[in-house]
Amino acid sequence: MYGKMMSIALACGMLASPAIAQQQAPAVAGDSAQVRISKNVAATTPYHLAPQEFGAYAQPYLLETGLVLTFEQRRHRYYTQIRNEAKVEIFPLAAGVFTSADGTLFVFRDGGDTIAVSHLERMPFAQQARVTPGRVYLASR
Incomplete structure (x- = not known):
């Protein structure tokens, strides 16, 4: 399962990177299929969540740290927050995949029971939280 989450996180990380989104990304092997991301998909096909889809993710997740x-969701906008820090807006990329404007990537799996977070160091609270750059953090409900 960890390998599958890493493959999806890697593929989505490529999608979130502006430098890579402008060129064809290489295929990333998953457990049973390959994921191919092209600039056309990233640039012209925004992902729209179904009305109740975000409800599976609107829960607290305890990170390893x-x-x-x-x-949380407010109308058609989505946010993440730690403690009493300012909320950070996140944007849907695909089913269960969100990114912040700073490039932090959130990949939900198992119907929202688990999450992989990459580039957590880019979040505003990272300095106080002693987050290790480049590490993928895992959490579950």
Whole structure:
């Protein structure tokens, strides 16, 4: 399962990177299929969530660091927050995949029961939280 989450996180990380989104990304092998991301998909096909889809993710998640990430929806906008820090808007890329404007990537799996977070160091609270750059953090409900 960890390998599958890493493959999806890697593929989505490529999608979130502006430098790579402008060129054809290489295929990333998953457990049973390959994922191919092209600039046409990233640039012209925004992902729209179904009306109740975000409800599966609007829960607190305890990260390995002891931080608790919470997610919420307000109308058609989505946010994440830690403690009493300012909310950070996140944007849907695909089913269960979101990114912040700074490039933090959130990949939900198992119907929202688990999450992989990459580039957590880019979030505003990272300095106080002692987040290790380049590490993928895993959490579950």
